[in-house]
Structure formats: C-alpha cells, structure tokens
Amino acid sequence: MQERIFKVLEFNKVKEQLLEHVSSSLGKRKAEQLMPSVDYEEVIRWQEETDEAVKVLRIKGNVPLGGIFDIRPHVKRSVIGGMLSPLELTQVASTIHASRQMKRFIEEFVDERSSLPILLDYVNRYTVLAYLETTIRNAIDDNGEVLDSASDALRALRNQLRTKESRVRERLESMIRSSNAQKMLSDAIITIRNDRFVIPVKQEYKGHYGGIIHDQSSSGQTLFIEPQSIVQLNNELQEIRVKEQQEIERILIELSGKVAEESAELEIIVEVLTEIDFMFAKARHSKRVKGSKPKVNNEGRIALYKARHPLIPADVVVANDVTLGKDYSTIVITGPNTGGKTVALKTVGLCTLMAQAGLQIPALDGSETAVFEAVYADIGDEQSIEQSLSTFSSHMVNIVDILKKVDYNSLVLFDELGAGTDPQEGAALAISILDEVYKRGARVIATTHYPELKAYGYNREGVINASVEFDIETLSPTYKLLIGVPGRSNAFEISKRLGLNDEVIDIARSYISADSNQVENMIASLEESKRMAEAEREEANEFLRNAEKLHKDIQKQMIEFYEQKDDLHEKAAEKAAAIVDQAKEEAEAIIRDLRKMRIEKSAEIKEHELIEAKKRLEDAAPKVTKTKKPVKAKEKHVLKAGDEVKVLSFGQKGHLIEKTSDNEWHVQIGILKMKVAEKDLEFIKSQKVVETRPMATVKGRDYHVSLELDLRGERFENALLRVEKYIDDALLAAYPRVSIIHGKGTGVLRQGVQEYLRNHRSVKNIRFGEAGEGGSGVTVVEFK
Known part of the structure; x- marks a missing residue:
C-alpha cells in the first residue's frame, strides 16, 4: 500500500495511540513498524493474537511485562569476546526474570481458565535460564554494583581494603584532632583526591605536614595534602584497589562468557517477549477504543455495525452501520457539507487498515472486514502551490494515479468526487469515473454534493445511494448515515426557519425545474417511508421475539411438567413395590408360623388359630385408596371468566381469563397463559375474575421471568x-x-x-x- 494512504486516513495517528500502550523499547519498535498486511492468513493470525491478549486482560486486568530490555547488542558483544558492564548484565538478568514471570503467568492462566494456544506456543519456544539469572544476581545488585559475594577473592580484597582504609582514617583523624590542627587546617575533615586520602591545609603551613600536594582550592588558600606519614598506607590501598578492579573484570568476563554460551536462547527470549509485548499493546488499545475482533474475509465484504471513528472522542462520535460488497459494491453518499460524509468515509477506510494490521476495530462484535490488496483514497483539499495545481487538478492527479492501479481487490474512497470545476462537467466526470472503477470490480465509497448523482444508484446495478441525516428542527446534522436514501437539499427549509420571506422562497422554488422538484419530493417520500418501515420492522421484530420467547417458555414448562410427572410416577411405583415387598414378607412369616404349628401340633390345629392366621394374611395385603372423581353436576355449568377449572390434558388447575372463540378460552396456569379448547376444561368452582399481570410482585413461581x-x-x-x-x-x-x-x-x-x-x-x-x-x-x- 502507498505510504500516502496512511497519512490521508490517519492510520499513523492510530499507531501513535498504540505506542502509548507498549511496555518496552522492543514493543515500541515493533509498533512503529506496524503496517497492514495483504496476506489473508497473516491477518487472521494477527487478529487471533490480539483476541487472546484481550481475553487475558479482560480476566486478569494486567500482565507481568516489566523489566524487558533489548539485550541483543549485549549478547552479540559477548559472543565476540567483549566484556559486558555490570549494568548490561543486570539488564540480561532482568529480561530473563521477565521471561520466567511471563511463562509462569501464561501456564497458570491456562490451568485455571481456558486454552491460550498462541501465547502458550510463544512461551514454550524458549527455555527459562533461571541459573544464569541467579548467577548474575548473586554477583551484581540491581544498581549495577558488583557484590562481595561474587567471588571469595573479591571478598578478601574488600576486607583488606576496608582494614587499610580504617588505618588511614585513624592516622589522619589523630592529625586533625591535634592542638595545632585548628590553625593549620582550613577545615577539620578528611577528604579524597585522586583516590587518595588527603587533608585541607592552609597555604602557609604546607611544609608542616610534608608529603604530596594533590589539589588546591579555587582561591589558592587551601592545599589538599597527602601527609608523608600516610603515603605508604595510601600506596598499599591503591595496590589493593588495582587487584580489586582486576578481580571485578575477571568476574565480568566470566559472566559475559556465560551470556555468550546462552546467546541463541537469549535471542529467542527477546524475540518472544517482543511479540508478547506487542500483542498486549494491541489489546490495551482495543480496550481504549472499545474495539472488537472483526470477522475477516478475502471476498471483499464489509459489514460494520455501530462503527465509530477511533480518533474522535467517545462522547461526541456518532456510530454508523455500513455494509458493502454483498448486494452492492458501490455506495454514493450525498448530502450537505459538514454533515459527516467524510468522517463516514474515513471510518470505513481506517477500520479496514486497522483490521489488516491486526488491530481490533471500534465496532460491535460480529462486524466483518475484507483483506484488500490496496486501499486508495482521494480525500481533502490537496492544492499544491509548488506545482501550481488547483484543487480540481490535484484531485485529478490522484484519481489518474488510482485508475492506473485499481483492480477487483481494491477499496477506493472518493471524497467530493468531481468537485472544484463546473458542476455539470464535474457531475458527468464523477459518473464516468465511478463507472470505470465499478467495471474494474473494486469496492467503492464516494461522497458528492452533485444532485445528478442522486439518481446514479437507481440506474446502476450494484450501486446504492446513501446520505447523512440533517435535522431541520435544530438546523444541524445528526451525522447518521442512511443507506438506501439519497441526500436532499434543505436550503429552502433552512432559509424558512431562519426567517427568510415566504415570497422570496416561492420565487426561488419557481427557478427550480419540475424534474428537480420531483426528485426532491421523491427523496423526501423515500426518507419518510424508510423511517416508517424501520419503525414497523422493529415493532414486528419485537412481537416476533416476544412470541418466540413465549413459545419456548411454554415448551420448557411442558417439558418440566412431564419430567415431574414421570418422576412422581416413578416414586409411586417404588412406593407400591415397597408395600408389596412388605406384604410378601408378612405373608411368608405367617406361612412359616402355620407350618411350624402344623409340625408342632400335628393335625391338632384349632379353628380359632386358622381364623387368626387368615386375618393376619388379610392385614398384610396392601391397601389402595382410590381417588374419588369429582361428581359431575346434573346440569352442565356455563363457564365464565374467573372460574377455577382443571385442564384435563395437563391435569393442572387454572383460572379462565376470557373466551377467544365459541369453543376456546384463555386460561392462566401459574405463570403461563395459554389457549385451551372448552372440551378440555373441567369446572371446579367460581371465583372473582383474575386479572393477569405481566410481572408478579412476590417471590416464587408467580414471579414472571422468561426462561x-x-x-x-x-x-x-x-x-x-x-x-x-x-x-x-x-x-x-x-x-x-x-x-x-x-x-x-x-x-x-x-x-x-x-x-x-x-x-x-x-x-x-x-x-x-x-x-x-x-x-x-x-x-x-x-x-x-
């Protein structure tokens, strides 16, 4: 794509927004290099990466991305044998620590929540170099100072150094506390010059202490002298310091060698952390613009729902629906200036570039964008003083360039097509250009204020008119895009509301041709019809939704009823089986007793014993209580609203609400209201008429909530x-x-x-x- 298009559509400003959300210099460099891709598979991959990061941010709120540095120059220097500084080694350790934190964070998230295939694949690409981090941390602190614990030799040297420094200080303190020190010293302090301990001596007493003069004050009145008595001690200190520095260099060279050994793995860590930082920068940008993941296709279809321009503040931006590439491939937007035509044009172009760059777009979930090989735009006044080009000429230079390159896989955006020249010629030229781009198969959105183009969409297949809405009452645009309705002139209405004399307006109308008036009236009628159709469609959709919900509620209630009925049958069968089993056990016990009596008394079983055994058998038999059916009245009851009835097919009680026909009633059963045939109703008793309410005011089953x-x-x-x-x-x-x-x-x-x-x-x-x-x-x- 041309670099110019990013400036025209303000994609570079979106990148500036993105830069505010990176966590490291690595992510910043990646964001600065961001460009839309024309590879369909790559765009899909980028969108999935952003969506995964959005998911993590939504659930966790933040991610551990601190402490990441671009350590690649350090690693390369270590590979060629260079010695890294303590600060550079600290950055290496910090980056390793960040990689360890990130890997643990992603793995814990996957264990606790759900899969993150892309992020998990990223963190599985590298090995956590915990031992190298620990080795560096044990040798160097966070401020880049080499620790005593870095080696035994360094610890011993620093102990010697502290001992020697203590002896030097003791010797010098005895000097500055002497009785003569007050008059010979400028100040009773010990200081350091050229890494050697000195005292400030007045100029006139410089020969008293002897030794070496290392510095003097700006006035020349004070000399910083190393007394002769501590010269040897300072020499010994310097010798220990040299050894200390040599040991530090040895340690740093050793650590640099360990970094070089892991150079390949460190390169992978840097590469992965760069990608992850960039992913979460895109996710934070999505949160900022309230973006969503678009469906991506390579068939030239665009469907943006409630799309907003990402650079306009959320409290003033107007969301619009735009569809293109399915039923029509060209949209011609007409309407007054400052009505929002250009913003609508830029919103479509910018959302397309954002989607192809892997950014989520400021539109509702379910929006769709296409992957175009190129996006072309001729927007704004690009008058060139240097080239002596007029507004019209500069536009034509751009359009000529576009027509040389445009093809079926292009998105073309024309703002005020044909403007800047004679209206009649400009309109004819605009129609011709639109026809040419349409023949190439490109997707086109063009804005214009030429009335001749209002009829363009009616004469061309695959072309649709659109306009930006204007509120006559407030004399201001609403910035709402109306697809399918061409814009109409509001000059007379605006003039009338501003107080222009009716006679002047009528004379002006007489100058307008009959055809123009007819077109304006047609547009006005179309606008009114569209508004009415949308209102009626919304009302019909609401009725349909309510009907579907009610139907589903009834279905689910019936399913639950039958499930409950089956459950009761099952419990009754189990209870009956238990009673029968108990009766069998009683009978078996009685038979055992009879046999025992027969054996013990032979045939001498008396009559009363048999009668008693028979009674026990009768008592063991399960007793079934039959439910008495309600006695029907001799004369059939005439049903009326408010009667309590039983719906025979359901076995449920309810109340009659109203009669809907000769043989059907509306019956309220709990929270359900249904139509039931009169023959399926059984009268129970009369009550007062029950008024149905859409919502109950008590808890329980009467609380009417959709399922x-x-x-x-x-x-x-x-x-x-x-x-x-x-x-x-x-x-x-x-x-x-x-x-x-x-x-x-x-x-x-x-x-x-x-x-x-x-x-x-x-x-x-x-x-x-x-x-x-x-x-x-x-x-x-x-x-x-």
Whole structure:
C-alpha cells in the first residue's frame, strides 16, 4: 500500500495511540513498524493474537511485562569476546526474570481458565535460564554494583581494603584532632583526591605536614595534602584497589562468557517477549477504543455495525452501520457539507487498515472486514502551490494515479468526487469515473454534493445511494448515515426557519425545474417511508421475539411438567413395590408360623388359630385408596371468566381469563397463559375474575421471568449487566434452570458470560445447550 494512504486516513495517528500502550523499547519498535498486511492468513493470525491478549486482560486486568530490555547488542558483544558492564548484565538478568514471570503467568492462566494456544506456543519456544539469572544476581545488585559475594577473592580484597582504609582514617583523624590542627587546617575533615586520602591545609603551613600536594582550592588558600606519614598506607590501598578492579573484570568476563554460551536462547527470549509485548499493546488499545475482533474475509465484504471513528472522542462520535460488497459494491453518499460524509468515509477506510494490521476495530462484535490488496483514497483539499495545481487538478492527479492501479481487490474512497470545476462537467466526470472503477470490480465509497448523482444508484446495478441525516428542527446534522436514501437539499427549509420571506422562497422554488422538484419530493417520500418501515420492522421484530420467547417458555414448562410427572410416577411405583415387598414378607412369616404349628401340633390345629392366621394374611395385603372423581353436576355449568377449572390434558388447575372463540378460552396456569379448547376444561368452582399481570410482585413461581435471556448483538459490558440482573430475577422466580443465548460469533461474549456464571455463588452447574437447545450458542444454567 502507498505510504500516502496512511497519512490521508490517519492510520499513523492510530499507531501513535498504540505506542502509548507498549511496555518496552522492543514493543515500541515493533509498533512503529506496524503496517497492514495483504496476506489473508497473516491477518487472521494477527487478529487471533490480539483476541487472546484481550481475553487475558479482560480476566486478569494486567500482565507481568516489566523489566524487558533489548539485550541483543549485549549478547552479540559477548559472543565476540567483549566484556559486558555490570549494568548490561543486570539488564540480561532482568529480561530473563521477565521471561520466567511471563511463562509462569501464561501456564497458570491456562490451568485455571481456558486454552491460550498462541501465547502458550510463544512461551514454550524458549527455555527459562533461571541459573544464569541467579548467577548474575548473586554477583551484581540491581544498581549495577558488583557484590562481595561474587567471588571469595573479591571478598578478601574488600576486607583488606576496608582494614587499610580504617588505618588511614585513624592516622589522619589523630592529625586533625591535634592542638595545632585548628590553625593549620582550613577545615577539620578528611577528604579524597585522586583516590587518595588527603587533608585541607592552609597555604602557609604546607611544609608542616610534608608529603604530596594533590589539589588546591579555587582561591589558592587551601592545599589538599597527602601527609608523608600516610603515603605508604595510601600506596598499599591503591595496590589493593588495582587487584580489586582486576578481580571485578575477571568476574565480568566470566559472566559475559556465560551470556555468550546462552546467546541463541537469549535471542529467542527477546524475540518472544517482543511479540508478547506487542500483542498486549494491541489489546490495551482495543480496550481504549472499545474495539472488537472483526470477522475477516478475502471476498471483499464489509459489514460494520455501530462503527465509530477511533480518533474522535467517545462522547461526541456518532456510530454508523455500513455494509458493502454483498448486494452492492458501490455506495454514493450525498448530502450537505459538514454533515459527516467524510468522517463516514474515513471510518470505513481506517477500520479496514486497522483490521489488516491486526488491530481490533471500534465496532460491535460480529462486524466483518475484507483483506484488500490496496486501499486508495482521494480525500481533502490537496492544492499544491509548488506545482501550481488547483484543487480540481490535484484531485485529478490522484484519481489518474488510482485508475492506473485499481483492480477487483481494491477499496477506493472518493471524497467530493468531481468537485472544484463546473458542476455539470464535474457531475458527468464523477459518473464516468465511478463507472470505470465499478467495471474494474473494486469496492467503492464516494461522497458528492452533485444532485445528478442522486439518481446514479437507481440506474446502476450494484450501486446504492446513501446520505447523512440533517435535522431541520435544530438546523444541524445528526451525522447518521442512511443507506438506501439519497441526500436532499434543505436550503429552502433552512432559509424558512431562519426567517427568510415566504415570497422570496416561492420565487426561488419557481427557478427550480419540475424534474428537480420531483426528485426532491421523491427523496423526501423515500426518507419518510424508510423511517416508517424501520419503525414497523422493529415493532414486528419485537412481537416476533416476544412470541418466540413465549413459545419456548411454554415448551420448557411442558417439558418440566412431564419430567415431574414421570418422576412422581416413578416414586409411586417404588412406593407400591415397597408395600408389596412388605406384604410378601408378612405373608411368608405367617406361612412359616402355620407350618411350624402344623409340625408342632400335628393335625391338632384349632379353628380359632386358622381364623387368626387368615386375618393376619388379610392385614398384610396392601391397601389402595382410590381417588374419588369429582361428581359431575346434573346440569352442565356455563363457564365464565374467573372460574377455577382443571385442564384435563395437563391435569393442572387454572383460572379462565376470557373466551377467544365459541369453543376456546384463555386460561392462566401459574405463570403461563395459554389457549385451551372448552372440551378440555373441567369446572371446579367460581371465583372473582383474575386479572393477569405481566410481572408478579412476590417471590416464587408467580414471579414472571422468561426462561431464557437473549444477548446476541449486545456489547460485552452491557451483556454482563443484563446477565447479573437476569440471574437475580430467575432466582426470585425459583427457576431450577435457565438458558442464556449468546450466539457463537467470536466466543468473546460466551467466555465472558460463562466466566461470570462460574463465580456466581448460586450457580450449581453450567453447560452448553444440546443439539435441540442451540448447541454452543446457548449456555444452560442450573441453580443450587
């Protein structure tokens, strides 16, 4: 893609936003080099990487990315035998520590939560060099100072050094505390010059102490003298210091050699941490712009839902829906200046570049973008004083360049096509250019204020008109994009509201051709029809959703009823079997007694003993109490609203609400309201008419809450708020289980909902729906 397109569509500003979220110089360099890819597979991979990082940030909030340095120059120097400084070695140890922390973080996340295939693959590419980190930490502290513990020789030398320094200080302190010191010394202190201990002596007494003069004050009145009596001690100190420095260099060379031994592994660690830092920078940017992972295709389809320009503040930006590449490949946007046409144009172009760069886009989940070989744009006034080009000429230079390169795998954005010249010629040229780009098979969005282009979409297959909405009442644009409706002139209406005389406006109207008036009236009618159609469609969709929910509620209630019925039958059968078994045991005991009596008394069994045994057998038989059926009245009761009845097919009691036809009634059974044939009803008793209410005010089964919650199309944050409220309502309604519909989509909403449910104290179990329940697009929740 051309470098110019990144400036025109402000992709470079998006990169500047991204740079604010990197954690290391490695990630910064990677972000600075970010460019959109034209490789479909690579774009898919980048989007999956960003989505994994977004998932981790959403659940954990942060990741351990501190302490990462670009240690590649250090490693290369160590390989060629160079000695690394203590600070460079500390950076190596810090980077190893960061790699260890990251690996443990990802592995623990995978164990606790769910799979992270890309991140897990990254951290499995390198080996944690814990021994090298420990070796460096034991030798060098965080400030880059070599520790005494680095070697036994260094510890011994530093002990000697401290002993010698102590002796030198004692000798000098005895000098500065002497009776003559006050008049001969400028100050009673011990200081250091050229790594040797000295005292400040006044100029006139320099011969008293002898020794070596190392420095003097700026005034020349004070000399810093190393007294002759401690020269030898200072010499010994210097000798120990030289040995100390040699031992430090030996230690650093040894550590540098260990770094060189692991150079290949350290290169991999740096490479992996760079990728991970960049992944989480993209994830944090997604959170900033409230982005979502787009579906990516290589068929030229764009479908952006509630898309927002990422560089416009969230409190003023207007979200718009834009679809392109399925039913039509060209959109012509007409309407007044400052109405939002250019912003809509840039939003589509910028979202496309962001998606191809692996960034999530500021649009609703489920939006779709295509991978284009090239994105071309002619936007803004690029008048060139140096080249003596007018606005029109500069636009034409760009358009000529675009027409040389554009093909079927291109996205082309024209702003104010044909502007800057004679309106009639400009409009004709704009139509011709659009026809040419359309024939090449490219996806095109063009803005214009020429009225001739309003009819363009009606005369060309694969082309659709669009406009930006203008509020006549407030005399301001709403910045809403209306697909399918061309823009119309509002000059007369605006002038009238601003107080222009009606007579002047009427005269102006007379100058407008009949065709133009007809087109304007047609557009106005289209706008009104579109608004009415959208309102009616939304109302119909609401009715359909309610009907579907009610149907599903009834189905689930019936399933639960039959499950309960089967359970009761099973329990009754078990109870009957237990009674029969008990009776059998009693009978067997009686028979055993009879046999015993016969054996003991031979045939001398008396009549009363037989009668008593027979009575015991009769008592052992299970007693079944038959339920008395209600006695039907001699005369058939005339049913009326409010009567308590029994629905024979269900075996459930309810109340009559109203008669819907000659032989059907609306019956309220618990929380259900259903239509039942009169022949399926059995009168029980009359009551006052019961008014149905959509919601109950008490806890229990009368609390009317739907058995399922539909979250499709919701943003993640709003969805979780709805889930939280819905679970509370379902618990109040004492439901044993409910269903939450989140759809399949990218899986972000599903994972977030399931994560919330797993941590809810009242949730016993969650599972995906069965094949007939919606599969993985539905989560079934069972309560404790």
